[in-house]
Amino acid sequence: MTAGPRTWRATARLLTLTIVIASTAIAWVSAETLSTFYVTQRLKDTSADIRSSLRSVSEQIEQALSDMQRFEQLGSECTSGIYAAVSNLVAANRFIYEAAVLLPNGKACTSYGYQLESLAMLQDTQPFSTGNHSYWFSVSNLSGNEGFVAVSQHNSYVWLNDLLVASALDVPNDVTFELVDKNSLDSLFSSSEHQLKHEIPYQADKISVDRQGVHYALPSQWQEILAVVTLPFSAYQTIWWQLFTTAFLSSLAVIGLLTWVAGKIREQRRSFAPKLRRALKYNEFRVNYQPIVNMHTGRWVGVESLIRWHVAGKAISPAIFIPAAEKEGVIGEITHWVIERIAEDYSHYLRACEGLYLTINLSAQEIEDESFPSFVQKTLETHGVPASLIVFEVTEGGLVNLEKATAQLQKLRDQGHRIAVDDFGTGYSSLSYIETLPIDILKIDRSFLTPEKIAANDALWRHVVSMANTLNLTVVAEGIEGTEQSEPLMREGVTFAQGWLYSRDLSPAALKDEFLKLHQECA
Numbered sequence: 001m002t003a004g005p006r007t008w009r010a011t012a013r014l015l016t017l018t019i020v021i022a023s024t025a026i027a028w029v030s031a032e033t034l035s036t037f038y039v040t041q042r043l044k045d046t047s048a049d050i051r052s053s054l055r056s057v058s059e060q061i062e063q064a065l066s067d068m069q070r071f072e073q074l075g076s077e078c079t080s081g082i083y084a085a086v087s088n089l090v091a092a093n094r095f096i097y098e099a100a101v102l103l104p105n106g107k108a109c110t111s112y113g114y115q116l117e118s119l120a121m122l123q124d125t126q127p128f129s130t131g132n133h134s135y136w137f138s139v140s141n142l143s144g145n146e147g148f149v150a151v152s153q154h155n156s157y158v159w160l161n162d163l164l165v166a167s168a169l170d171v172p173n174d175v176t177f178e179l180v181d182k183n184s185l186d187s188l189f190s191s192s193e194h195q196l197k198h199e200i201p202y203q204a205d206k207i208s209v210d211r212q213g214v215h216y217a218l219p220s221q222w223q224e225i226l227a228v229v230t231l232p233f234s235a236y237q238t239i240w241w242q243l244f245t246t247a248f249l250s251s252l253a254v255i256g257l258l259t260w261v262a263g264k265i266r267e268q269r270r271s272f273a274p275k276l277r278r279a280l281k282y283n284e285f286r287v288n289y290q291p292i293v294n295m296h297t298g299r300w301v302g303v304e305s306l307i308r309w310h311v312a313g314k315a316i317s318p319a320i321f322i323p324a325a326e327k328e329g330v331i332g333e334i335t336h337w338v339i340e341r342i343a344e345d346y347s348h349y350l351r352a353c354e355g356l357y358l359t360i361n362l363s364a365q366e367i368e369d370e371s372f373p374s375f376v377q378k379t380l381e382t383h384g385v386p387a388s389l390i391v392f393e394v395t396e397g398g399l400v401n402l403e404k405a406t407a408q409l410q411k412l413r414d415q416g417h418r419i420a421v422d423d424f425g426t427g428y429s430s431l432s433y434i435e436t437l438p439i440d441i442l443k444i445d446r447s448f449l450t451p452e453k454i455a456a457n458d459a460l461w462r463h464v465v466s467m468a469n470t471l472n473l474t475v476v477a478e479g480i481e482g483t484e485q486s487e488p489l490m491r492e493g494v495t496f497a498q499g500w501l502y503s504r505d506l507s508p509a510a511l512k513d514e515f516l517k518l519h520q521e522c523a
């Protein structure tokens with residue numbers, strides 16, 4: 001039954017919806033995680049920058065106040081010397097807007113060169129004290145203008161302009177730096193014109209979130225004041241949405257691409273049968289032969305036939321299309337084609353390779369097919385191929401019905417063929433069939449013969465070799481790529497092997513040439 005356009009449209013809609021929901025979920029989680037991480041990092045980095053720019057401001061205050069100490073005990077009247085020194089100090093220090101020295105009688109000598117009866121602008125405000133300094137925030141200056149910070153040490157006072165300090169702190173536009181009263185949560189100083197309304201007590205070196213935004217409180221030695229950097233909620237939301245959009249579009253693209261690739265693979269699999277039949281019809285397959293070697297003498301004793309398929313110049317592995325052919329019922333036609341091809345190759349090329357046997361891979365379908373032995377007989381006879389030179393390879397997976405398999409293999413044996421079990425060890429968990437099945441050769445799968453497994457003392461291959469010796473079976477080791485594999489095998493009595501150490505698979509013409517060259521050398 002094929003799906004109608006309506007069903008197809010409904011499936012497509014459901015798939016699209018699923019992809020969108022999955023992408024949204026992934027993007028949401030990513031935005032939540034990444035935005036917190038990003039904002040935390042950003043606020044910490046900004047805090048470090050502010051801290052280092054604050055250092056130059058506080059160094060100037062420190063220096064100016066300590067320079068002013070020497071005028072404090074001078075007398076009861078301001079002198080031109082004091083005025084000049086204090087005003088020079090203001091001129092020399094960029095952040096110090098005004099300065100004044102309080103004489104023992106309460107009068108103040110100001111950097112403007114006049115004397116004040118008192119510093120009345122500071123008298124109504126309680127200062128914050130730290131070390132030997134006192135701080136007044138949001139106070140008037142000597143001329144009565146608002147928006148200043150005053151700092152004193154003993155009787156020396158300096159005024160700093162809020163705006164100038166804020167500009168010196170190098171705070172990014174979207175971030176606010178504030179000094180906050182720990183008890184009242186009032187903002188004492190802010191780098192921004194808009195003061196925030198703080199609602200929750202902050203913990204030093206911790207991130208906290210409220211309706212105002214994301215806050216980071218710097219670790220500080222001040223008892224009553226906290227330095228807080230804040231990313232307003234609107235800026236946090238902008239970052240969150242940027243991350244969400246990027247993550248959403250990326251996951252949409254990745255999931256979409258994966259779904260498309262999966263669809264293509266499914267489509268390719270589904271349409272394998274017609275492609276395989278076309279390949280048979282237009283003779284697109286080839287057969288190559290990989291030598292099976294006597295490791296002691298280097299002589300080639302046999303070859304395994306391996307089907308090859310190139311589509312638009314690209315090789316498609318039999319590991320992909322053979323399972324598809326088995327599933328879709330085309331394998332029988334392919335095996336018949338391979339046998340005919342091998343018989344032709346024998347009469348054209350391989351006859352010259354004296355004594356060389358040829359192996360043919362069978363699948364479960366040929367083992368079930370009662371007409372198969374007579375097809376083999378007829379084809380071989382047509383091309384004059386001796387039955388004794390043909391070995392059929394079966395895998396454990398192909399032995400679905402052991403009784404039928406035994407009868408079929410026996411028939412082939414009766415016709416003069418030998419039987420090999422391929423990929424031995426990878427299929428059945430019980431190996432008891434080995435005793436009853438009419439077989440001659442065990443090909444040990446290459447997954448058991450990796451250099452590490454070869455070296456292991458209790459490796460499976462050692463048991464297979466001793467079992468094969470007991471049952472009088474020939475052993476062929478598969479996938480031999482180096483001498484670290486071949487040498488231990490030879491020491492354990494294995495004579496025959498197949499693998500890239502000896503040769504890759506060859507075309508029939510190349511096989512003939514190589515065989516003749518090698519065997520002349522061997523002779």
Ligand SMILES: Nc1nc2c(ncn2[C@@H]2O[C@H](COP(=O)(O)O[C@H]3[C@@H](O)[C@H](n4cnc5c(=O)[nH]c(N)nc54)O[C@@H]3COP(=O)(O)O)[C@@H](O)[C@H]2O)c(=O)[nH]1
Nearest residue numbers: 306307318319322338361362363423479480481498499500
């Ligand atoms: N029913 C049929 N099955 C067939 C036929 N032709 C091949 N096949 C099976 O397909 C599987 C993949 O085969 P292929 O890609 O051809 O790979 C073979 C060798 O090229 C490869 N090999 C050989 N030596 C080495 C080596 O040293 N290292 C290494 N990594 N690979 C090596 O092994 C494959 C042969 O394996 P096996 O058959 O298990 O001996 C494969 O299962 C084929 O059997 C066909 O006509 N019909």
